[in-house]
Amino acid sequence: MTKQIVSASDRVWEAIESERRRDRLIRRVSVAAWAVTFFFVTVLAVMVCVQVVQLAKGAMAGALPWVTVFGAAMPFVIVLGLLSVLIATLSTIGIFLRLRTASLTEIQLRLAALEDMLTAQGDGGPAR
Numbered sequence: 001m002t003k004q005i006v007s008a009s010d011r012v013w014e015a016i017e018s019e020r021r022r023d024r025l026i027r028r029v030s031v032a033a034w035a036v037t038f039f040f041v042t043v044l045a046v047m048v049c050v051q052v053v054q055l056a057k058g059a060m061a062g063a064l065p066w067v068t069v070f071g072a073a074m075p076f077v078i079v080l081g082l083l084s085v086l087i088a089t090l091s092t093i094g095i096f097l098r099l100r101t102a103s104l105t106e107i108q109l110r111l112a113a114l115e116d117m118l119t120a121q122g123d124g125g126p127a128r
Contacts, residue, residue, distance in 0.1 A: 007112075007116050007119075008111075008112040008115045008116055009109070009112040009113060009116055011112070012108055012109055012112045016105060019101075037083070041079065041080070041083065044075075044076060044079060045076055048072065048073060048075060048076040051072050052069055052072050052073050055068055055069045055072050056069050
C-alpha cells in the first residue's frame with residue numbers, strides 16, 4: 001500500500017484557497033451589510049428632510065425660531081458623522097490586517113519551498 005505524499009507547498013496552496021473562499025464570503029456579507037446600512041441612512045435622510053422642510057416653512061412664516069430647524073437636522077448630521085468615523089476606522093483596520101496576512105502568507109510559502117528543497121536534497125543526496 002503506497003500513500004500519496006502531498007508536498008508542503010501543495011498544502012499551503014490549499015490553505016490559501018480556503019482563505020480566499022472565506023474572504024469572498026466575508027466580502028459578500030460585508031457588502032450586503034453596508035447596502036442595508038446605506039438604505040437605512042437614506043430613509044433617515046428623507047424623513048429628516050421632510051421634517052426640516054416643514055419646520056423651515058414655519059420659521060419663514062415667523063412662527064418658529066430657526067434654531068428649531070437646525071435642531072431637527074442634527075440627528076442626521078450626527079448619524080453621518082458616526083458612520084464616517086466607523087467606515088474610516090474599519091477600513092484602516094482592514095488595511096493593516098491585509099498587509100499582515102500577505103506578509104505571513106509569503107513567509108509560509110517561502111518556508112514550504114525551503115522544506116521541499118531540503119526534502120529533495122535529502123532523497124537524492126546533497127545537491128552541489
